Amino acid sequence: MNQYAIGVDLGGTNLRAAAIDTTGKIIEQIEGPTDGVDGSEAVLQRIGAAIDQLRDTHGRASLLGIGVGVPGFIHMEKGLITDSPNLPSMKNYPMRDLLSELVDAPVILENDANAAALGEKWMGAGRQVNDMMLLTLGTGVGGGVILNGRIWHGFMGMGGEIGHITVNPTGNPCGCGNVGCLEKHASATAVRAMADMLFPGENLDPKQLNDLASSGNEKAKLIFERMGEALGIAIATLSQIFNAPLYVLSGGVLPAWNHFAPKMISEVQRRSFNFRHCGAGNQIVPATLGGSAGLYGAAFLPMVGRNLAS
Amino acid sequence: MNQYAIGVDLGGTNLRAAAIDTTGKIIEQIEGPTDGVDGSEAVLQRIGAAIDQLRDTHGRASLLGIGVGVPGFIHMEKGLITDSPNLPSMKNYPMRDLLSELVDAPVILENDANAAALGEKWMGAGRQVNDMMLLTLGTGVGGGVILNGRIWHGFMGMGGEIGHITVNPTGNPCGCGNVGCLEKHASATAVRAMADMLFPGENLDPKQLNDLASSGNEKAKLIFERMGEALGIAIATLSQIFNAPLYVLSGGVLPAWNHFAPKMISEVQRRSFNFRHCGAGNQIVPATLGGSAGLYGAAFLPMVGRNLAS
Numbered sequence: 001m002n003q004y005a006i007g008v009d010l011g012g013t014n015l016r017a018a019a020i021d022t023t024g025k026i027i028e029q030i031e032g033p034t035d036g037v038d039g040s041e042a043v044l045q046r047i048g049a050a051i052d053q054l055r056d057t058h059g060r061a062s063l064l065g066i067g068v069g070v071p072g073f074i075h076m077e078k079g080l081i082t083d084s085p086n087l088p089s090m091k092n093y094p095m096r097d098l099l100s101e102l103v104d105a106p107v108i109l110e111n112d113a114n115a116a117a118l119g120e121k122w123m124g125a126g127r128q129v130n131d132m133m134l135l136t137l138g139t140g141v142g143g144g145v146i147l148n149g150r151i152w153h154g155f156m157g158m159g160g161e162i163g164h165i166t167v168n169p170t171g172n173p174c175g176c177g178n179v180g181c182l183e184k185h186a187s188a189t190a191v192r193a194m195a196d197m198l199f200p201g202e203n204l205d206p207k208q209l210n211d212l213a214s215s216g217n218e219k220a221k222l223i224f225e226r227m228g229e230a231l232g233i234a235i236a237t238l239s240q241i242f243n244a245p246l247y248v249l250s251g252g253v254l255p256a257w258n259h260f261a262p263k264m265i266s267e268v269q270r271r272s273f274n275f276r277h278c279g280a281g282n283q284i285v286p287a288t289l290g291g292s293a294g295l296y297g298a299a300f301l302p303m304v305g306r307n308l309a310s
Numbered sequence: 311m312n313q314y315a316i317g318v319d320l321g322g323t324n325l326r327a328a329a330i331d332t333t334g335k336i337i338e339q340i341e342g343p344t345d346g347v348d349g350s351e352a353v354l355q356r357i358g359a360a361i362d363q364l365r366d367t368h369g370r371a372s373l374l375g376i377g378v379g380v381p382g383f384i385h386m387e388k389g390l391i392t393d394s395p396n397l398p399s400m401k402n403y404p405m406r407d408l409l410s411e412l413v414d415a416p417v418i419l420e421n422d423a424n425a426a427a428l429g430e431k432w433m434g435a436g437r438q439v440n441d442m443m444l445l446t447l448g449t450g451v452g453g454g455v456i457l458n459g460r461i462w463h464g465f466m467g468m469g470g471e472i473g474h475i476t477v478n479p480t481g482n483p484c485g486c487g488n489v490g491c492l493e494k495h496a497s498a499t500a501v502r503a504m505a506d507m508l509f510p511g512e513n514l515d516p517k518q519l520n521d522l523a524s525s526g527n528e529k530a531k532l533i534f535e536r537m538g539e540a541l542g543i544a545i546a547t548l549s550q551i552f553n554a555p556l557y558v559l560s561g562g563v564l565p566a567w568n569h570f571a572p573k574m575i576s577e578v579q580r581r582s583f584n585f586r587h588c589g590a591g592n593q594i595v596p597a598t599l600g601g602s603a604g605l606y607g608a609a610f611l612p613m614v615g616r617n618l619a620s
Contacts, residue, residue: 131465145551147457154553155441156591158584161550166543166581168479178546178581233476236488237547240471241455243464271476271488274468281466 006054007299008047008068009112012036012086015043017050019058020299024123028054029295040089048102055103065106065302068099069115069294076157079109108301112294114151114160116287117144118304119297120248124289131244134287135162135231137251141183145242150304163187167233185230188252194223210256224259231260232267235284239272243282250287257286316364317609318357318378319422322346322396325353327360329368330609334433338364339605350399358412365413375416375612378409379425379604386467389419418611422604424461424470426597427454428614429607430558434599441554444597445472445541447561451493457552460614473497477543495540498562504533520566534569541570542577545594549582553592560597567596 002021009016011034018029030050036043047068055063072084079096081087100107110118117126117134126132130149136142143162145152152159163183164176171180172190184190188206195204198219204212212220235247253260265284268275275282289296312331319326321344328339340360346353357378365373382394389406391397410417420428427436427444436442440459446452453472455462462469473493474486481490482500494500498516505514508529514522522530545557563570575594578585585592599606 129465143551147462152457152552154584155439155555156553156584156588158587159551159553161553161584164583165547165550166477169477169539169543176583177586178583229479233479237475238551240475241453241469241548241551242462243466243469243471245465273474273486273488274464274466274471276487277468278466 003062003064004058005064005299005302006051006066007115007295007297007301008050008066009115009294009298010034010043010047010068010070010087011112012071015046015050016295017047017054018295018299019054020296022064022303024296026292026295027058030054034087036087036089040087040093043087043090044095044098044102047099051103051105063105065108066099066103067108067110067115067298067301068095069110069112069298070095071112074109074111074157076109076153079107081109106302110151110298110301111144111157111160113142114144114153115297115301116142116250116293117146117160117248117297118151118300119289119293119295120250120287121146121149121297122300123296124293125248125285125287126246129244129246131242132246132248133162133238133242133244134248134250134293135234137187137249137253139187139189141187142251147242162234162238165234165237167230182230182234186227186234186253191223191227191253194226195220198223206253206256210259213256213259221259224256225263227253228260228263229267232264233271235264236268236271236275239268239275239282243274243278245278245282247282247284248287249284250290250293254286313372313374314368315374315609315612316361316376317605317607317611318360318376319425319604319608320344320353320357320378320380320397321422322381325356325360326605327357327364328605328609329364330606332374332613334606336602336605337368340364344397346397346399350397350403353397353400354405354408354412357409361413361415373415375418376409376413377418377420377425377608377611378405379420379422379608380405381422384419384421384467386419386463389417391419416612420461420608420611421454421467421470423452424454424463425607425611426452426560426603427456427470427558427607428461428610429599429603429605430560430597431456431459431607432610433606434603435558435595435597436556439554439556441552442556442558443472443548443552443554444558444560444603445544447497447559447563449497449499451497452561455552472544472548475544475547477540492540492544496537496544496563501533501537501563501566504536505530508533516563516566520569523566523569531569534566535573537563538570538573539577542574543581545574546578546581546585549578549585549592553584553588555588555592557592557594558597559594560600560603564596
């Protein structure tokens with residue numbers, strides 16, 4: 001039997017786990033509620049039960065290890081979840097060692113956006129490249145930086161926070177303390193906020209707004225143009241710094257691609273001579289793994305071994 | 311005798327070369343005019359003569375190799391200077407192979423800002439870290455990104471162009487085609503341009519402006535504050551992306567540190583939660599090698615071997 005790893009995607013709402021073999025084939029996937037309100041110990045037990053269930057079916061001998069994608073900050077060396085806005089009980093929580101002891105197998109923790117980036121590199125849009133950046137356009141904007149095929153962590157594990165780079169020095173206020181963060185101009189939340197300004201009282205979501213833009217509504221189109229501009233500024237910055245061949249977008253706003261991408265691409269062209277110079281050699285593309293990218297990336301962690309961390 | 315390498319710093323005006331041993335000690339340094347107007351062949355011969363002179367004194371057997379820092383874009387694999395604004399005769403010029411043949415020794419080319427960053431990492435402000443970014447505040451703003459102790463090139467050798475990231479989406483126009491590039495708000499040229507607006511007809515240079523600011527002149531202080539703000543936005547972006555422990559500044563505007571650094575640091579604190587979180591673990595500091603950083607870095611190239619290039 002092929003060797004496999006177990007990837008766990010610990011979401012604020014749902015807990016997913018999959019046994020994935022070394023060729024990237026999902027052998028089995030299971031899912032259940034996270035129920036984070038029950039506290040960290042209960043969540044830990046649920047993760048352990050999911051791992052046990054997959055391992056009972058697929059065998060202990062051929063299990064390479066376990067990777068867990070977590071919506072929060074990770075202290076890589078200590079294996080701590082230092083902070084997780086969606087799982088408030090997990091502040092400075094030593095998840096790696098507790099889970100490893102519980103299931104008696106090696107565990108690697110990773111930030112969920114980083115795991116998604118690694119998943120897209122392994123089996124998704126980034127299969128052909130060694131360097132890429134992922135931006136996940138959801139409630140916030142998550143980011144992951146892949147260099148030489150591995151996640152870039154930075155010296156304290158906080159690298160790749162692309163959602164919180166400044167795209168407008170006098171832009172919208174952000175909970176992080178900055179103003180003009182990318183995620184306050186290009187996330188689903190930002191799109192909703194712009195919709196509330198232009199369509200007061202209608203409470204439109206990105207999907208409805210996308211339909212409106214597709215039917216020719218100028219206000220809806222303007223919102224996605226502004227979003228595309230913010231993305232373009234951020235990706236131009238990445239291009240100037242990294243000169244990477246690939247920039248990948250994922251998340252709930254992706255279906256509006258046709259409405260935000262033209263402005264995004266023209267901004268990158270204008271603002272990054274690296275991007276212009278490399279022509280077809282560098283691209284901005286939609287992700288291909290959808291919501292499963294984090295699961296693939298989490299499972300890949302024990303396969304790729306310890307990631308780059310300086 | 312200790313092994314040594316020869317570093318060449320090919321400036322638009324001056325050509326410098328030094329024999330530097332593996333401990334980072336400059337054994338001998340020589341200097342002369344570049345006289346780029348004489349054309350690429352004449353410049354090549356001058357570089358060759360400088361190398362011969364150093365090698366004749368210090369021996370062929372213990373020479374590890376030759377590194378050349380060039381003010382322009384390098385095609386790393388092909389060893390071409392693709393474009394150099396300060397040496398227009400060197401468009402798509404195969405400097406590496408021509409020089410290697412001329413002096414019968416291995417040659418590595420590198421962009422001058424990258425070489426300076428590597429020099430500061432090796433023997434300067436970055437000796438204690440593996441990851442750092444250098445910003446050189448001169449006529450333009452040069453950038454170099456060091457990851458895991460090596461220069462980050464990107465897939466086409468154009469990485470690290472920090473001077474041309476957008477710090478203000480509606481800022482000053484830049485020759486690169488963008489508006490609001492860092493170098494149009496934080497270089498010596500940008501400082502001069504602001505001085506021309508506030509002190510019309512006085513033609514003040516950064517040194518005179520620094521003296522004015524030191525004597526309490528509010529307009530001069532305002533100029534350096536604006537410069538600091540732009541630098542702060544850019545360094546905050548680097549901190550969010552790389553989470554590096556060190557950001558190093560060099561160049562002709564550095565003596566005005568006391569006037570631009572306070573605003574720069576407060577902007578980084580406000581705009582980068584990574585920087586705030588890491589506290590004293592990450593720093594922004596002046597370079598320590600001055601104009602010699604590029605010479606050190608060029609000499610280090612044959613010692614560190616082939617640099618990271620994906």
